[in-house]
Amino acid sequence: MATVDEHTGRTHHSATVLATVITAVLIFVMLIALVCWFALGPTTAPSIPQVSETIPSTEPDQATSGALIVLNGATQVRRDPGAYSSYHIAYALNEKHPAPNAIQQISSRLKALGWTPLQGDWLNPGLPSSHVRGWTDFIDGTTTPMNHVHQWGAQWKDKNGNIVDYTLRYSYPESGTPNLQALWVNGSWYPAASVKIMQTP
Numbered sequence: 001m002a003t004v005d006e007h008t009g010r011t012h013h014s015a016t017v018l019a020t021v022i023t024a025v026l027i028f029v030m031l032i033a034l035v036c037w038f039a040l041g042p043t044t045a046p047s048i049p050q051v052s053e054t055i056p057s058t059e060p061d062q063a064t065s066g067a068l069i070v071l072n073g074a075t076q077v078r079r080d081p082g083a084y085s086s087y088h089i090a091y092a093l094n095e096k097h098p099a100p101n102a103i104q105q106i107s108s109r110l111k112a113l114g115w116t117p118l119q120g121d122w123l124n125p126g127l128p129s130s131h132v133r134g135w136t137d138f139i140d141g142t143t144t145p146m147n148h149v150h151q152w153g154a155q156w157k158d159k160n161g162n163i164v165d166y167t168l169r170y171s172y173p174e175s176g177t178p179n180l181q182a183l184w185v186n187g188s189w190y191p192a193a194s195v196k197i198m199q200t201p
Contacts, residue, residue: 054083054084063113064162064189067110067189068087068187068189069105069106069110071091071093071185073093073095074091074092074093075091076090077089078091082188084194084197084198085190085191087189088186088187088188089187090184090186091184092183092185094181094183096180097150097181097183098135098152099183103168114159115156116157116158117131117155118131118154118156118163119132122163122165122195129155130152130153130154134152136151137149137150137151145173145174145175146173146174147172147173148172149169149170150171150180151168152169153165153166162191162192162195163192164188164189165189165190166185166186167185167186168184168186169183169184170182170184
């Protein structure tokens with residue numbers, strides 16, 4: 001409300017000016033708070049680790065090692081940790097297509113350890129695994145020269161929800177002589193917690 005100074009006759013708007021100043025200060029404070037919120041993000045939001053941060057730095061435990069089977073006669077053996085706390089093996093094997101001995105040994109040893117074969121691919125619902133459809137073959141256009149690939153791939157699951165995934169393949173240049181003797185085996189183990197993350201759409 002305006003008041004009149006009885007000595008000067010001037011009208012004062014002190015209340016209006018004060019209210020305007022307070023409003024301006026509040027708006028400024030709110031703007032600063034919004035800028036900080038957008039810049040820093042909500043303090044309660046969980047941080048998502050980078051893939052590189054999920055690679056284990058220790059050796060796998062006995063159960064994991066047991067599921068990553070290295071068959072007799074294997075050469076060029078590699079053992080590597082992977083993303084999402086996974087572990088991997090890879091090696092070459094001299095066995096003629098369709099590698100019945102390698103498949104039988106891997107399957108029987110996993111069964112003895114309590115692993116159950118999966119009928120479908122764990123990362124591609126609706127796609128049957130090689131437990132069901134057997135071997136497939138295709139032309140790999142990502143290589144130069146292009147390779148003809150014969151592949152067998154299937155997975156097993158244990159009672160805790162862990163997954164072990166095996167891929168067997170023969171590969172040779174499409175324009176060359178077929179080589180169905182040099183087998184390459186890849187095995188991967190994934191913990192149950194990572195399986196849930198990787199299966200989330």
